[in-house]
Amino acid sequence: MARPTTVHTAIDFDKTGKQVGHFSIPHSPQDDAWGAVEVPLCVIRNGEGPTAILMGGNHGDEYEGPIVLGELIRGLDPARISGRLIIIPALNLPAALAGRRTSPVDGLNLNRTFPGDPLGTLTQQITAYVSDYIYPIGDAMLDLHSGGSSLNILPSAIVEPAPDAEHQQRNIDAVLAFDAPLTVVIDNLGDPRTSTATSVRAGMTTVGTEMAGQGAVSPEAVTICRRGVHNVLSHLGILPEPVTKPACRSGQKILRIPGQPGYVFGATDGVFEPYHALGTMVRAGEEAGRIHNLGDPSVPPRILHYAIDGLVYGRRQPGRVVKGNCCVVLATPYEGQL
Template sequence: MARMSTARTTIDFDRSGKQIGFVDIPHSPHDDAWGATRIPLAVIRNGNGPTVILQAGNHGDEYEGPITLGELIRDLDPGMVSGRIIFLPAINLPAVLAGRRTSPVDGLNLNRTFPGDPTGTITQQISAYVSDVVMPLGHAYVDLHSGGSSLNILPSAIIEPAPDAAHRKRNMEAVLAFDAPLTVVIDNLGEPRTSTATSVRAGLTTVGTEMAGAGTVSLDALGICRKGVRNVLSHLGVLPPTGGPPAARPENILRIPGHDGYVLATTNGVFEPFHALGAEVHAGEDAGRIHNLADPGRAPETVRYLSDGIVYGRRQPGRVVVGNCCVTVATRYEGELA
């Protein structure tokens, strides 16, 4: 039985042309008895073709994706489209407005709430709307991320694993079409509550990204994102071809090797990294040390890599507490490419 939702939109998903509007989710905080949280939504439809869902702002401190989708909404001529594009450029709007990873309304991380709850908190209702209303309309789903304010990541396109071989092949081909400098297989340690894991369960061709981060807008990553989204839309047949196929770069397909890919803080303090992004590192090698600035007589505590690979992501703020991710390592992907 379909889950009932109070979310509403004036957008007609089946109408041709360009529409820009909102999804209204009723919200009754202390200072607004009968208000709504308004999530930006746009649809461009023309002719026959697949439906591609483009989402950004899943985390509110990741900026390249929302900028890219806003530009596409404004600039894309519907006559260039064959099919339908559904844009969710600031899906976690409360977090986007606050510049936070998590929502200031309910404290939740949207990307750990899927498939959501249509009668839950605002964040749970947002993920339920995407899962119940938007994803069933789609053939493909693109979720644009970066490292946010707590992490800086090498710009990359992300493969969400799929258990079915044919589905896995579709995902890989679409991600490779994005043509990022790196392609990384990330399963979030099997976490089922992410948007891309939910998209895979729904049978959609699924593409993710990690576009730098550090709480800023990277010009290089923004350029990669702008080009990559159009590349994927072209690959899926929604936009005209952009040129030749992407260069084959099998040496640049990586994966995060499970728990061993994460160097976690073992104490509170300030993390001093020993390696730059992209540096080759080895299991057992010192990754950095954590300084206790309040106790200068106490020696810093060293943390070490648990896997060979390259430094793929690195914590941006110096201050850490126990359990914070200090460094992420990616290693060569050894699985099948199709």
Template sequence: MTQSIGFTDIDFERTGKQVGFLNLPSSVHDDAWGVVRVPLAVIRNGTGPTVILQGGNHGDEYEGPIVLGELIRDLAPEHINGRLIIVPAINTPAVEAARRVSPLDGLNFNRTFPGDPLGSITQQLSAYVNDVLFPLADAFVDLHSGGSSLSIIPSAIVEPAEDAELAGRIRAAVRAFGAPMTVVISNFGDPRTSTASAVRAGLVTVGTEMAGTGTVSPEAVRICRDGVRNVLVHLGVLEDEVAPASGAAGDMLYAIAGPRSYVMATQAGVFEPYQDLGAAVSAGQPAGRIHFLTDPQRTPEELVHGADGIVYGRRHPGRVKPGNCCVVVASKCEDRS
């Protein structure tokens, strides 16, 4: 197997706190022997488990990077038992551009796993996480938000796992996060995501979706901050008290029940939603309509829900084109944990 050409001066085996960079060689027009620098920190003490904490998977999702930056600054090695590998802005080019995808190669980091150690920068990044970091770890926490195109109820995410024992440990860790909702999301069964790859590597995997709209939600930052510490307590890395769960819905398990849970735009125009986040909806119920602002005589195109549940996510920009996700419905499901 080809080895990653990324390099770092951080020693993953050293006790204490180290803050530095992963460097990926980048030879471009204006910098023949440059590197793309990705912030990386390791905090190690004792013999407990290794947990990878990742933020900035998409560059327009901010709560995770904020919380992980706080953790790097504030957490002293003597307060943990184990090893934290913290990558607060893994997709650094996208974070700096405030974009979902990398401006360097146009790729969505979260659809490039297991990556290519000799591919483009984004593919090299996913390969480094998959081939170098995952083998070091016992657990993986991937902090997402809705980004610029979605507003989402703050929630902790279960990545499906075929192994029943691992699936149980994943659900327990996700529950420990203490978010207002717990949602099973398979991303249409796409195996190229970081959480799907972490599960294949046998890691206890926790995902999140923290608000969105390309802004920072103070409440979502609080939920994320408490949730990360709760998971670390659950895994035995921290001994702090667990923060209480956020919201009454924390005990209910939901799932995105496949393609019928997504309301997609069928025409280009401006989408008017009919329901707020958290509203109960039924299959066949109108979800909203698309207006044609420069053709006022044209009747708006009405869209309907394909599943029973609650409005979990909603498109943030009003302008849509065919195939844009307008609404996401989360349905109650049986908890087999």
């Protein structure tokens, strides 16, 4: 049962046609006694068919998703679909407007607050509303991410692991339909507080992405994302088949981030000098790069090493690091059943 909420929207989720508006969260900061944060929301419905939830701006410094979803809101004729689209292009609106990964209002990473708290901070109220009122009416969910300001990641579609084989296969099939250059299984070290983990618990077919990063907009990634969203909606039966069908990737290997060994973390403060480009195959024990102490040149650089064999899938974008920052991410072959 949905928890009581103070969030309000004038949009009717059951109405045929296209509605563009927002859901409104009461917000009373220092300079606005009775204000509200209005998160953009669009519902497009026509005929019979499944409901897909499309989200971008979960992190405010990841731009490809919001751009593509904005295009979809403006350009999609409701007569073309069979079913319903619920589109939230800038879920973490305060962070999106500020170009930050985390909310400038409460400092929280929205993607570590699900299922939220309807009486919590602003970010927690957003995720509570999505968890309690949006997810229960969805059949499928697409959450469009990139590496943001701190990472550059090879453009890829992401499989969120599901607890049973049938659900896992649904996720894999939808992610393969996205037709990204890479398909990667990522479980965020088993964290249950993410949008995709919560979507899986709600029973939805779930698709994620990582579309480049560096706090910039990649034209290549926008193209991949635009095509991929259409492909998944076609796979679900909501849109007609695309004019150009997805490439045959039956021989494509699915990758995964293999837990803690897949991450190379900074061992000290300084400036990280990476040794390998994205897409490079590396070996366990090989040097990943080094961290320089610019304040004391007499101190030798600290060498970082890979813990496993794998593909350089993601790499830190700012040179400056502090101890514990993620410097490199490796992906390895996925051994699960397809």
